Amino acid sequence: xxxxxxxxxxxxxxxxxxxxxxxxxxxxxxxxxxxxxxxxxxxxxxxxxxxxxxxxxxxxxxxxxxxxxxxxxxxxxxxxxxxxxxxxxxxxxxxxxxxxxxxxxxxxxxxxxxxxxxxxxxxxxxxxxxxxxxxxxxxxxxxxxxxxxxxxxxxxxxxxxxxxxxxxxxxxxxxxxxxxxxxxxxxxxxxxxxxxxxxxxxxxxxxxxxxxxxxxxxxxxxxxxxxxxxxxxxxxxxxxxxxxxxxxxxxxxxxxxxxxxxxxxxxxxxxxxxxxxxxxxxxxxxxxxxxxxxx
Amino acid sequence: xxxxxxxxxxxxxxxxxxxxxxxxxxxxxxxxxxxxxxxxxxxxxxxxxxxxxxxxxxxxxxxxxxxxxxxxxxxxxxxxxxxxxxxxxxxxxxxxxxxxxxxxxxxxxxxxxxxxxxxxxxxxxxxxxxxxxxxxxxxxxxxxxxxxxxxxxxxxxxxxxxxxxxxxxxxxxxxxxxxxxxxxxxxxxxxxxxxxxxxxxxxxxxxxxxxxxxxxxxxxxxxxxxxxxxxxxxxxxxxxxxxxxxxxxxxxxxxxxxxxxxxxxxxxxxxxxxxxxxxxxxx
Amino acid sequence: xxxxxxxxxxxxxxxxxxxxxxxxxxxxxxxxxxxxxxxxxxxxxxxxxxxxxxxxxxxxxxxxxxxxxxxxxxxxxxxxxxxxxxxxxxxxxxxxxxxxxxxxxxxxxxxxxxxxxxxxxxxxxxxxxxxxxxxxxxxxxxxxxxxxxxxxxxxxxxxxxxxxxxxxxxxxxxxxxxxxxxxxxxxxxxxxxxxxxxxxxxxxxxxxxxxxxxxxxxxxxxxxxxxxxxxxxxxxxxxxxxxxxxxxxxxxxxxxxxxxxxxxxxxxxxxxxxxxxxxxxxxxxxxxxxxxxxxxxxxxxxxxxxxxxxxxxxxxxxxxxxxxxxx
Numbered sequence: 033x034x035x036x037x038x039x040x041x042x043x044x045x046x047x048x049x050x051x052x053x054x055x056x057x058x059x060x061x062x063x064x065x066x067x068x069x070x071x072x073x074x075x076x077x078x079x080x081x082x083x084x085x086x087x088x089x090x091x092x093x094x095x096x097x098x099x100x101x102x103x104x105x106x107x108x109x110x111x112x113x114x115x116x117x118x119x120x121x122x123x124x125x126x127x128x129x130x131x132x133x134x135x136x137x138x139x140x141x142x143x144x145x146x147x148x149x150x151x152x153x154x155x156x157x158x159x160x161x162x163x164x165x166x167x168x169x170x171x172x173x174x175x176x177x178x179x180x181x182x183x184x185x186x187x188x189x190x191x192x193x194x195x196x197x198x199x200x201x202x203x204x205x206x207x208x209x210x211x212x213x214x215x216x217x218x219x220x221x222x223x224x225x226x227x228x229x230x231x232x233x234x235x236x237x238x239x240x241x242x243x244x245x246x247x248x249x250x251x252x253x254x255x256x257x258x259x260x261x262x263x264x265x266x267x268x269x270x271x272x273x274x275x276x277x278x279x280x281x282x283x284x285x286x287x288x289x290x291x292x293x294x295x296x297x298x299x300x301x302x303x304x305x306x307x308x309x310x311x312x313x314x315x316x317x318x319x320x321x322x323x324x325x326x327x
Numbered sequence: 328x329x330x331x332x333x334x335x336x337x338x339x340x341x342x343x344x345x346x347x348x349x350x351x352x353x354x355x356x357x358x359x360x361x362x363x364x365x366x367x368x369x370x371x372x373x374x375x376x377x378x379x380x381x382x383x384x385x386x387x388x389x390x391x392x393x394x395x396x397x398x399x400x401x402x403x404x405x406x407x408x409x410x411x412x413x414x415x416x417x418x419x420x421x422x423x424x425x426x427x428x429x430x431x432x433x434x435x436x437x438x439x440x441x442x443x444x445x446x447x448x449x450x451x452x453x454x455x456x457x458x459x460x461x462x463x464x465x466x467x468x469x470x471x472x473x474x475x476x477x478x479x480x481x482x483x484x485x486x487x488x489x490x491x492x493x494x495x496x497x498x499x500x501x502x503x504x505x506x507x508x509x510x511x512x513x514x515x516x517x518x519x520x521x522x523x524x525x526x527x528x529x530x531x532x533x534x535x536x537x538x539x540x541x542x543x544x545x546x547x548x549x550x551x552x553x554x555x556x557x558x559x560x561x562x563x564x565x566x567x568x569x570x571x572x573x574x575x576x577x578x579x580x581x582x583x584x585x586x587x588x589x590x591x592x593x594x595x596x597x598x599x600x601x602x603x604x605x606x607x608x609x610x
Numbered sequence: 611x612x613x614x615x616x617x618x619x620x621x622x623x624x625x626x627x628x629x630x631x632x633x634x635x636x637x638x639x640x641x642x643x644x645x646x647x648x649x650x651x652x653x654x655x656x657x658x659x660x661x662x663x664x665x666x667x668x669x670x671x672x673x674x675x676x677x678x679x680x681x682x683x684x685x686x687x688x689x690x691x692x693x694x695x696x697x698x699x700x701x702x703x704x705x706x707x708x709x710x711x712x713x714x715x716x717x718x719x720x721x722x723x724x725x726x727x728x729x730x731x732x733x734x735x736x737x738x739x740x741x742x743x744x745x746x747x748x749x750x751x752x753x754x755x756x757x758x759x760x761x762x763x764x765x766x767x768x769x770x771x772x773x774x775x776x777x778x779x780x781x782x783x784x785x786x787x788x789x790x791x792x793x794x795x796x797x798x799x800x801x802x803x804x805x806x807x808x809x810x811x812x813x814x815x816x817x818x819x820x821x822x823x824x825x826x827x828x829x830x831x832x833x834x835x836x837x838x839x840x841x842x843x844x845x846x847x848x849x850x851x852x853x854x855x856x857x858x859x860x861x862x863x864x865x866x867x868x869x870x871x872x873x874x875x876x877x878x879x880x881x882x883x884x885x886x887x888x889x890x891x892x893x894x895x896x897x898x899x900x901x902x903x904x905x906x907x908x909x910x911x912x913x914x915x916x917x918x919x920x921x922x923x924x925x926x927x928x929x930x931x932x933x934x935x936x937x
Contacts, residue, residue, distance in 0.1 A: 053829060060831040061727060067718035068736065071805070074798045075743050078754045135649035143646055155924065156654035162852070162920040163660065163913065164859020166886040170909040171660045173893060174667045183894070194656060201653055213412070214450035218511070220411050222463030222518060223440030225635055227642040232462070233452060255747025258861035258886065262893035282749045282862075289753045289866060297757075304750045315745055424626055432629040441626070 086305025114279040117271045124189025129196035137204025161198035168194045169259035185278035188264025196249035203245025207238040247318035251311045257282035281307045359384040359552040364419035374400045375581045387553040389563035392573035397581020398556045406442040443520035447527045449507030451499035459499045463518040485513035505536025525555040564593050572601045668910045671903030685872045692904035696872045700882035705857040707793025716804025724812040744802040752866030755795045782877035787869040790878040800853040811845030848926030855919040861886035885912045
């Protein structure tokens with residue numbers, strides 16, 4: 033007995049941790065879980081509010097009618113012009129940013145690889161993606177509004193394009209880098225040049241991922257407000273072409289949220305519902321595209 | 328039919344006209360690629376040192392050696408495809424029918440159409456079988472009918488036609504590994520190269536597919552100059568006319584140890600490390 | 611007929627001239643290369659273009675007010691007196707509140723979604739939902755802020771004033787919108803940035819580090835606090851700095867709940883103004899060149915501020931990911 037006592041260490045595997053260590057363990061777990069739950073609450077609150085408030089007034093009418101003048105209860109009231117305006121300006125933004133962004137992505141992935149120039153350009157594009165959208169608005173105001181002496185869809189679309197450009201560029205680069213080198217080698221081995229190799233062997237394989245990036249940029253641009261407020265301004269009428277003030281969903285929400293009129297507040301919620309639906313729909317479609325590609 | 332009017336595709340359909348065996352007593356064949364004192368660097372790292380070798384026209388040259396001895400790099404130096412993968416520095420000369428391929432004015436795309444390549448793993452494009460074979464031809468702007476002929480002829484020469492003639496519009500990715508590799512050979516043949524470089528073309532294949540490819544190589548020898556890198560010595564001894572043995576030491580710089588007719592390399596090599604290697608004593 | 615062994619050049623089926631360019635594709639190749647270079651330089655150049663344009667248009671105001679603009683406390687377009695201090699103050703205070711709140715929450719989410727406290731089927735949806743917040747347009751968050759968050763915070767603000775009113779921080783009568791409300795809203799908006807990047811950082815830490823710590827007898831949380839957080843500190847700091855950059859430049863949500871009053875009040879319950887907010891509110895109506903110039907000057911300050919912050923963040927995050935690859 034005495035011998036074994038001395039030889040065996042104090043082996044009680046069932047002895048619990050000391051009390052302070054146990055308290056620390058339970059306490060931190062509880063705090064972390066608590067903070068996570070609280071962090072999720074705003075999301076649910078926002079969704080709940082937008083769905084409950086937004087659905088109240090959602091009807092075909094708001095999607096096809098123009099905004100009614102304040103106080104005219106019996107007139108159809110809606111924001112069809114804002115939906116159209118948002119689409120127009122996102123379209124302008126995409127037509128500016130997609131070609132430039134895709135070509136820049138091609139340059140970063142196919143041409144310059146790990147060279148210093150590529151790293152510098154990539155760095156500048158990353159910094160561009162984090163420039164506040166209001167500053168991009170100021171930029172579009174200075175370059176287009178001041179030059180044309182006109183608030184316009186063109187200026188708004190240009191601002192959205194600058195915001196989309198780095199997103200398209202960086203996702204295109206990522207997409208192209210995922211294409212195995214064997215395709216590039218196979219094509220080059222057949223005597224194909226860079227143009228042919230890039231467009232026939234590389235891009236077809238990266239297309240779904242590039243589309244995802246473009247859709248991501250579109251969903252981001254559709255929700256932007258700050259760069260539109262003083263470039264495209266807003267209007268109560270249908271968009272009059274690229275060179276006149278143009279309404280958008282996001283600016284309409286901003287204007288109506290502050291309005292003293294209740295029906296305009298209600299319309300802001302409905303517009304928020306529509307905008308969020310569009311943004312999340314485009315987001316989900318882009319995820320679907322990627323998933324299909326992975327299969 | 329006068330011989331001037333025959334296209335390469337007509338010739339493809341003609342029966343074998345060359346005797347398959349080579350006589351060592353014959354005068355030496357003409358040289359397709361002449362490599363002289365080639366030093367090859369990836370960036371700052373030296374990969375090959377002082378390689379001099381003649382690749383003979385219409386013969387199969389096997390390049391053997393342990394892994395990491397630079398035999399793949401050597402192959403990639405012959406059509407300058409290594410330049411796609413990294414920054415390449417070259418000293419010495421590689422002459423393709425007398426023209427220095429590292430000359431500043433060389434159009435590498437043209438060079439690579441003369442010197443085709445088949446890679447270690449089958450790498451068909453994820454498009455149809457037909458489009459894969461037509462990939463390198465399309466750019467030349469031929470008519471549709473002519474394209475059909477070229478595709479058929481290339482697939483026949485790669486001994487794949489009978490297996491896929493019903494499925495030309497199906498995706499190439501549906502083929503077996505061996506079929507994919509023969510498709511890659513057909514794709515390379517379709518643009519009528521003079522030389523075919525093969526980088527361990529059978530290493531990812533099963534024995535039966537390997538056998539088919541070896542058979543195919545023997546048929547192609549009459550019309551093409553073939554350089555094949557292989558780690559399989561039986562394969563080298565079975566298919567090749569000439570063998571080059573590469574080796575390296577701790578420096579990881581590849582050197583050519585011995586080059587000669589395959590029979591000689593495998594039976595009475597001059598260098599002891601070559602003998603050790605072909606007898607399987609190291610590597 | 612058996613072909614004779616003729617000299618090499620005659621046995622070729624094509625005429626051989628390797629230097630001959632491909633006439634059909636040569637211009638295409640050249641155009642493609644030039645186009646790619648041009649697009650890349652233009653994309654990167656946009657950043658410098660923005661800087662140049664904003665600086666150019668701010669020059670009248672820079673000439674007029676000089677550096678004193680930075681500590682000028684007044685802003686009046688009718689008297690043409692412009693000072694940036696109230697806006698700089700509001701921007702910094704709201705961002706500070708946001709960071710103070712978002713860092714603990716963000717880290718908690720990052721730990722909960724990267725460690726094995728919860729089963730996988732709970733962790734992934736939580737991570738997904740938190741990142742979903744980032745997809746909501748900020749004007750919608752602002753709308754929710756006006757109608758839900760501000761009324762919700764009102765009792766809390768009143769209580770803070772009544773019990774802690776002797777501290778200058780809570781010294782003013784709560785009014786609803788204000789610095790605190792804006793800070794809380796910003797915290798919600800930057801939380802996904804902190805959570806998502808910190809999560810990636812924690813997941814990228816080699817699992818051996820975890821098992822080594824656990825096998826030495828450390829508990830789960832001792833491992834997290836003493837091993838994982840220090841190991842990931844550079845990346846987590848990068849995430850926080852990135853979130854700061856986002857908070858500084860965030861416009862719509864803040865504009866909608868900060869009260870938009872040009873004042874410098876020590877009280878968080880008071881209303882205030884930020885640089886993005888005044889840009890959003892006044893640019894469309896600004897007509898006098900000096901007014902536009904002053905707004906451009908503000909935009910330049912904001913651009914410079916966020917540029918410094920974002921460069922630090924991007925460098926930190928890049929440094930961390932490069933180290934991870936080397937490892």
